[in-house]
Amino acid sequence: MANTSERALRLLSLFGSGRLWPLRELAAGLEVSERTVRRDIETLRRLGYPINTVHGPDGGYRLGARHTLPPLVFDHDQALAVAVALQAAPSTVFGLRDDAARALVTLEQAMPAALREAMKSLRLTRLRNYWEFPGAPIDPAALTAVGAAARDRHVLVTETLRADGSRPGTGDDDFLPARRIEPHHLVVWAGRWYLVAYDLEDHQWRVLRVDRLRPRPTTHRFGPRELPCEDLAHFVMSSHDRGDTPAAWPCTGKARLNLPAGVVARWAPGGSVVEHLDAEHCRLTLGAWSWAGVAGILATFDTELTELHPPELAHACGRIADRLAVVADTGGGP
Structure with missing residues (x-):
């Protein structure tokens, strides 16, 4: 039984x-x-x-249709999955950490004794990975507005904020006036929330940082539209102008790479910025704990590097080249 x-x-x-x-x-x-x-x-x-x-x-x-299950019908594996997910949830929405903790307590109280003990057995300590660079926390109201508009296919009117959350002035170089967009998909990548949207002002697809948007919902509906790429993950990762800014590191440098921006954007580490120069070249700005660290990351792209800045980065590249030359000459032996 x-x-x-x-x-x-x-x-x-x-x-x-x-x-x-x-x-x-x-x-x-x-x-x-x-x-x-x-x-x-x-x-x-x-x-x-x-x-x-x-x-x-x-x-x-x-x-059967129109029939819902009673609340909180979880099996053992589902209960453990919920416990892990709520504790490992990133704090990319205002108050999410506190709300997740309260949700976990509420679920535990509603669970049968055996499942409650299984959930309590998984208490996690989430450590920071220094290569994680989540975006600024998002107001739940803004996230809900964007998500609902994407679900209901309602046009959004949005303003794009600065990286620090302030509103640009009309005289700023980075000023982007309110624009009408069709929100299609929300994507979470590397701790950041992105919106894949069609810009009705210049008729092109964009990848927008949700934490930079000030959305204003409308009741104007839009129809289905062919997506720019079947693989939305590839589209987001290879979009160099998705609104990212350099992360704070002890050493930050830049270099011109003989690779397209879309290629570099997909493989560049979190907290870096890729600037499109032409079809075959881009500029990568990134940081690390040392100049040798910045130089080492640049070397992983296996392409010609020019216009290195600042001079400390060029010197670090020279030192690494000298060390590798010694290794090549000795064959890696003592």
Whole structure:
């Protein structure tokens, strides 16, 4: 009976996704026979859950339309996943850390005793990785406005703020007036929130930092539009003008690379900035804990480097070249 009850809960969690489940997938997921799955489905039906059968070669089982599961139907693995996710959530939204902690406590109180103890057994300490450079925290209201507009396909009117969060003046070189955009997708990468949007002012696709946007929702709807790239992750990572700014490091330098900006932008470390120069060249600004560290990162691109700045960076490149020349001459031996 205990095993039957546990399987029934796991079945409910699977049906909660709303998808159609072939019988063989349910049996494989529960690690039981197809006959046992049929019995468990009948058990759920007797308890009042409308599990519909879809016949045919592509058939299976799904939860009846307009029927919702009771709240907090978690199996053991789901409970652990929630505990880990809430504790490991990055603090990229104002108050997210405190809200996540409170949500974890609320969930634990609503869990059965066995699941509650399993969740409490996972207490994490999240250490900072110095190569992580999350964007500035985002106001939940702004994030909700952008997300809702993308979901409902409503045009947004946005202003772009400076990196420090201040509003540019009309005389500033970086002034960008309020623009109408079609928000299509939110993407989280390297601790930053990006919006893939179509700019209705200059009719081109853009990647925008959500923490730099001051959105104003409208009720004007827009239709589907062919995306600039089937792989949105590649589009975001290879966009050099996505609004990133140099991170604070003890040493920050720049160099001209004989590579396109899109290539360098995809592989440049977090906290760096790629500037498009022409179709075959770009300028990379980045930092590290030492000038040798900056030089070493530049060397990973395996291309010609020119216009190095400041002089300390050029000197570091020379010192590394001398050391590597010794290694090459000796074959790496003593």
